Amino acid sequence: MTPEVLLVFVLAAVAVIVGVRWLAARTGLPAAAILPVVGIVYALLPGPNIALEPEIILTFVLPPLLYSAALDSSLLAIRRNMRIVVSLSVILVLLTALVAGLGFHLFVAGATLAAGVAVGAAIAPPDPVAALAVGRRVGLPPRLVTIIQGEGLLNDATALTILSFAAAAAVGEEFSVPRAIGQFLLAAAGGALVGAAVAYAVRLLRPLGKDPLMANAISLATPFVAYLLGEELHVSGVLAVVIAGLIVGHHTPRSSSGASRLQTSAVWRLVDFLLEGFVFLLIGQQLPEVIRNLREYHTSTVVIAVAIAVGATLLIRPLWLALTQLLPRSLHTRLGSESGKREEKLGGREVVALSWAGTRGVISLAAVFTLPLVTDSGAPFPDRDLLLFCTFVVVLVTLVGQGLTFTPLVRLLGLRANEVDEARIRNEARSASVRAALDRLDEIDHEDHDDLDTQAIEVMRAQLEHRLHRYQGRLDLLQSSDSPEIPVSPRYEAALRIRRAAIDAQRAELLRWRDAGTLPDESLRRLERELDHEERLLPERTS
Missing domain, CATH: 4.10.860 (DNA Excision Repair, Uvrb; Chain A)
Known part of the structure; x- marks a missing residue:
């Protein structure tokens, strides 16, 4: 593909992404579900296509997307829900991989357990982009948003580690369960340490972060530094990116200027918008090539393999969520919280919503595409084309099927955040911040400085008191409301x-x-x- 053709392709892709975003805003359909369909339609037309290069996705696309999501997450909220986040991002991923592996080994002719575990690891981690976009728009409760965010941030490291072990076993390398567990724990702990070290290094650069341009440069470089350092040290680069993002995001309000935060936030929103759009278009474009490579398989073999992959994806998640909520209350403890404090169980409606929030995406495809074409001995990787097709079907079924139906499901369940409570907390915080400013003005006024401008202090005090009065009025209106909807004040509007x-x-x-x-x-x-x-x-x- 010549540079001119590539440029035209990129510009056309940007136009499609913008058009789909416009369509999604007016129809309520998630853009993440529409874009793969557009990609499939384009792939069926004559003309050039861009192949999905897994190393490029894992190195250049995954780190910034994960880092941006981590910056936008709440470290404290994830800690409060750590038990269920770990349950979904580690145990459920492992369980999905094992069940899919056993299914392939038992029911797909010629398939090995290792190859089945490999595809199971690829399809196990949900990509929460579509679910979160819908969840925020329909007002999903904050706890569910936190769980989906936390799971999406941490499950990729688990899945990629399991996939590497399964791929090694599939090509005949010696495999030991105790050694695999030890390597997994080492990779996870090492990735967390690398992420914390990178976040600490970013904090050391805090003086440079006062300048918006330098703050943006540091922020854009951070996920790649964390990922490359983790991979170089043979630990989880993905987890290093996530941990670095969570820590940096937690400390950003203290360590950066207002101008830097505004500009950095805008830059990351643009990066997310373009990268996610290109990736979901790219997913759709891979379908024709994947289908062409299935000619050597009998139709029944393909159907059985797809049924196992889709069944494992759609059934294990709700069963696991329901099972974990049936555990004794004594097991529902918050990791890292006060001793004896219980983590609140999920309700039935919340379990249903989380069960249907397991959309798969680019991570699944990028992961399965990393399976080698041939082994070290020169033999083809066992059933690679079949594994690719199964993963592709799972991604499309969940992205389109779950993505398009998640909005009506959430509305049917009646799961909505209490907007009045959230608005009340915001206005209480605003009032507290204004009172702190008024207290500081009083301290300044009583300080014995000749250069103090009393009139300037009084003007600022009047402005703050007017603002406090406005916030108090909003609070009175919110506290007197019996509706879960935020009351509208004609005077305020x-x-x-x-x-x-x-x-x-x-x-x-x-x-x-x-x-x-x-x-x-x-x-x-x-x-x-x-x-x-x-x-x-x-x-x-x-x-």
């Missing part, structure tokens, strides 16, 4: 409309000055940034 209208008028006047030649473009951009920051402070909705 009118104030927001007036502030937006005033900002629009200011922008229009600045442009008139620029067009008349009175205001230089550099000054216009500076004044526009001031208005942009002021507008960004306005809520998109009442909260």
